[in-house]
Amino acid sequence: MVTAATHSPAFPPVAETADDVLLGLDPEQREVATTLRGPVCVLAGAGTGKTRAITHRIAYGVRAGILPPAGVLAVTFTNRAAGEMRGRLRALGAAGVQARTFHSAALRQLQYFWPRAVGGELPRLVERKIQLVAEAAARCGLRLDRNELRDVTGEIEWAKVTQTVPVDYAAAALKAHREPPRxxxxxxxxxxxxxxxxxxxxxxxxEDVLLLTVGILQDRQDIAEQIRTQYQHFVVDEYQDVSPLQQRLLDLWLGDRDSLCVVGDASQTIYSFTGATPDHLLDFRNRYPQATLVKLVRDYRSTPQVVHLANGVLAQARGRAAEHRLELVSQRDGGPDPAYAEYPDEPAEAEGVARRIRDLIDAGVPAGEIAVLFRINAQSEVYEQALADAGVPYQLRGAERFFERQEVRKALVSLRGAAHSRGNDPLLDAVVDLASQVRAVLSAHGWSPQPPAGSGAVRDQWESLAALVRLAEDFSRAKPAAGLGDLVVELDERAAAQHAPTVQGVTLASLHAAKGLEWDAVFLVGLTDGMLPITYAKTDDQVEEERRLLYVGVTRARIHLTLSWALSRAPGGRSSRRPSRFLNGLRPGSAATAPRTGGSAAGGPPGGRSRTRRGPVRCRVCGKTLTDAGEMKLMRCEDCPSDMDEGLYDRLREWRAEQARQLGQPAFCVFTDKTLMAIAEAAPGDPGELAMISGVGRRKLDRFGTDVLAICAGQEPGGSDGDDA
Structure with a gap:
């Protein structure tokens, strides 16, 4: 059942009284809204109504006369989010509250105080620093192409937001496991x-806007006090994404006060490559021991089936963020199970996705409520083509259409020129087959047999050129007698077809660009090892961020969710690819692998402790293969007779209720009903037996294992640590 907690109109009528602002909030959202004193940390899972909770918190404080509108500064990370927040606050009768990005708030203060702090006018703001970076590189004797410039500029931005000066860059990049483009x-x-x-x-x-504002507030106590007099209360959304520099600015805004509310979810940290870190969110209660902690876990966006999969994606996660993951609980009616689809090759996958999308549209799902999400933008081309062939309108988000990308346009110009010069170019004339000719032409644009190390614009450019090489290989196989001129005609026709203007269409986007959005139907495509996690994710932390990307993708879906992968790149190719390791134990028939600690990106060192199911999971009563996650926990079919000790189950339920009360969490956060039933049926006698039960991970074994084993042995539990900081 979907309540009014998140599905009321975006701009409801202005509430008559302060208490009216609280109408429609669930108990946890209401706690956020009414806790107006002292530091507050809100851990908000995907789809749990965090924006609603914090805007109603501000509006309630303003309408109740507790928070002066002009004294509140709400900070978020995008202009779109800030605009949405301002709109909601106006609708709730709190129009005087400032809602800005970190940069917008800092720039406003810098412009106002610069004449007084420094004198004269504020220096001009350079919106595109890449030209200055190019000049600096040239003066250093370096020739950087457009994509290398973008990557080097990104490294400079990362250094500045992590407060790293030029002389310290090399050491800092090494420590952060970055792979610099140069x-x-x-x-x-x-x-x-x-x-x-x-x-x-x-x-x-x-970045200077933040750095200079920090400098002025550090050096000029009078200006710092003036700002602190202006703003007495701060709210920070998406707190898992703050950089060290943004945190420093927030500290200076606050001074020695603690009137701060932060909202975030460590499981949605996917921008660490820009300097974002969830450490400030995870350390909040260490810094403010008296802070109120509220967890939003009621998911109003997605069906129970989608939420179950989202929880499963994170269940095998490891690392600090995983220790604080939120177990979501869907508030919607049931929907279809997530679908898994395996295809022989990438074109077949794209065509299959296009067919399913066509079916959804024919069934009444608007095209604008459907999305295809992939790991890198270069994957879009095959889906652009498949949707165009199926007559399905589409729109790209966060990236240019494939044939509009600069490197692709330049490559087409070179291929067209090479086609015209056939017979006059000794280098090309020496190459017989079409694909080799294309490789020879594109090598001048940055294509090479092996991809460049690391991520960034150079890798993106290579992926685009590699897609052209693959197109040439496929075209040559389909038409062995075709020449370079025939390929150019084919590419021009594709480009013309995909330039057709679209209005309401299926969204094609990368997983990063999809953050903060949602659709009725989502297709997560290309889910193979090497793509998700991406090949250049080497460290444990990098691999775990890739897992969080999948989690973000799953939680974009409201009702329909399809996950797919291709076993080979091209038709007839060797089926050497494997489905993403993140789907192990989630897709039917796959082995479930427990988290390992201290391991490599591939899943831990030799000899590391792990729990793996090999082959299909079968019912221990009738022998039937199990695919339902709940049945897999019980190791038996729901309909098969249970040998559960009812008395033990009741004692475990009583213990769980007390633990949940101490933790201030729903009971399922301790153990789900299915896991509790599995424990009661197995009656484990030692930690090893308990660890083999699905739903008992390393963290819960360490935390609750002693109590559970005592209860199973007929003894009184000794008490578990109830601190869930």
């Missing part, structure tokens, strides 16, 4: 000269 010493040199050029020309960049 030698770290070269980037350090470019970074230093870039900063010098800005000083010489009296210009600043976006």
């Amino acid at each position: 030698d770290a010493a070269e980037i350090s040199q470019v970074y230093g000269l870039y900063e010098q050029l800005k000083r010489d020309r009296m210009v600043i960049d976006f």
